[in-house]
Amino acid sequence: MQNTRHRKDKNMIEITKEDNDSIALILEKMNCAKMCLKTKCEYFNKEEMELFYKSTIDALGAYQWLYKDSWERLYEKYHLDKSKNYYLKGSCIYEQ
Numbered sequence: 001m002q003n004t005r006h007r008k009d010k011n012m013i014e015i016t017k018e019d020n021d022s023i024a025l026i027l028e029k030m031n032c033a034k035m036c037l038k039t040k041c042e043y044f045n046k047e048e049m050e051l052f053y054k055s056t057i058d059a060l061g062a063y064q065w066l067y068k069d070s071w072e073r074l075y076e077k078y079h080l081d082k083s084k085n086y087y088l089k090g091s092c093i094y095e096q
Contacts (some may be wrong), residue, residue: 011095015093020091026067033060
C-alpha cells in the first residue's frame with residue numbers, strides 16, 4: 001500500500017486517523033501520569049506511597065519512549081526532514 005500525503009500548504013501534512021489517534025492516546029496517558037506525580041497520597045502508608053510514585057514514574061518513562069518512537073515512525077512514514085522540528089495539531093503535522 002503506497003503512502004499518500006495530503007498537503008494543504010508546504011508546511012503542513014495531513015496524517016491518517018490511526019496515526020493521529022495513536023499519538024493522542026499516548027499524550028493522554030503521559031498527561032495522566034504527570035497528574036499522578038502531583039497527587040498527594042495522604043491515605044497511603046509509606047510503602048504504598050513509594051510503590052505508587054515508582055509505578056507512575058515507570059509508566060511515564062514508558063509513555064515518553066512510545067511518544068518518541070511514534071514520532072520516529074511518523075518521520076519515516078511521511079518522509080519528514082529529520083533536521084527540522086514538527087508539531088501535531090489536530091490531524092496535521094506542521095513544520096516549526
